[in-house]
Amino acid sequence: MRELLIDRKKCTSCEVCLSACPFGALSLQGNGVVVGDQCNLCGACVDECPEGALVMSGERKDVDVSDWQGIWVFVEHADGEMAGVVGELLSEAKRMAQRAGYEVSAVLAGSGVGHLVDQVTARGADRVYLVDHERLAAMHEETYADLLATMVRRYRPSVFLFGATVRGRSLAPRLAARLGTGLTADCTELDMESSGRLIQTRPAFGGNIMAPIVCPNHRPQMATVRPRILRADPPDPDREAEVIDLSGEMEVAEARTVLLEAAQEEGEGVKIEDADVIVAGGRGLGSPEGFDALRDLARTLGGAVGASRPVVDSGWIPYPHQVGQTGKTVSPTVYIACGISGAVQHLAGMRSSDIIIAINRNPEAPIFKIATYGLVGDVFKIISHLKDEVEKARDGEGG
């Protein structure tokens, strides 16, 4: 942890640091200079002190970035199955690795996970670091972060990527803090320069700008990436990878916490992140009952029900259905937006859908700007009509 320390033997109470501090955080009291709560550890006073009496402890040192090579992808898995985002990350890592002359490694840790080696290889890994240990059966972030930190220090990857899933979002920051490096959370785009510098793009300022972020002086360059944003290549079963089995060798610490119970996420029907068709509703539905018509249509189409944030906040439908910047990112074949205006924060979660059908009574609604097909009119009349037509077509009575 960084902390501003004052060497009382060197401090002459000259007050130079008081005027150097842009936050007015330093003051002169009985026993010399005192650091107040406003200090944000910017270090301006350290540079100005003529006596060298101010020191920033825990200062992070720049690293020699040329020592750090390759791209690592963390293999998230549950119930013996690899998370979908891993294939997306490995595919993107493969594309970027070619630019920098890097290799792609998958980091596969867990208990009884050996069967996933072939899957990550087919998805693009040139090397698989395997740690199979019973203490890794449950996802204790502390245990995983300790293990991964040891591996990173030993093998020095230039880049380490995680899915921006519940687990990835919890594990990656712990690891970054242990390693004293940066982390860009929730990226929507990645790119790599031939030098190996990772360009990590994510929405900033409420989604109004896309900010490219770099980590120039520390390694590894760490990022979490939202699922279903990057393109996953089809698996290639003929690929081969070097497997480095560290199972017997790596020390796996015992967790200080105990997993008592794993609860199923609250939500109805098909999960939006797995659905090919999503029928999503917004404030234009008028009430929680408005969702009944959407559920009907979703059932008819074999799809899932999505929602905008205000209707989730109002308790019309639970959070797992929320699409957008603070909800889930989805990329279905068909996204039907019903009574949703098309705020940037909503679009951030669904704009990569293949076909977007917008239903809104306001022809000026921003959602129409990104819609493949726009239907202007009352949402309930249009949904009911759509449902009838789908059923007719299915029964062979329609076109």
Ligand SMILES: Cc1cc2nc3c(=O)[nH]c(=O)nc-3n(C[C@H](O)[C@H](O)[C@H](O)COP(=O)(O)OP(=O)(O)OC[C@H]3O[C@@H](n4cnc5c(N)ncnc54)[C@H](O)[C@@H]3O)c2cc1C
């Ligand atoms: C930091 C931050 C994060 C956010 N994250 C998210 C997020 O993850 N997801 C998200 O969705 N929002 C998010 N928001 C909120 C976002 O800014 C918008 O307020 C929200 O998306 C609007 O929801 P809506 O389209 O349902 O409602 P409104 O903007 O009120 O739109 C309702 C629409 O329904 C139409 N309508 C009304 N009645 C009918 C009818 N009978 N038939 C047809 N059309 C009708 C209206 O013309 C209107 O266009 C976030 C905001 C902030 C500041």
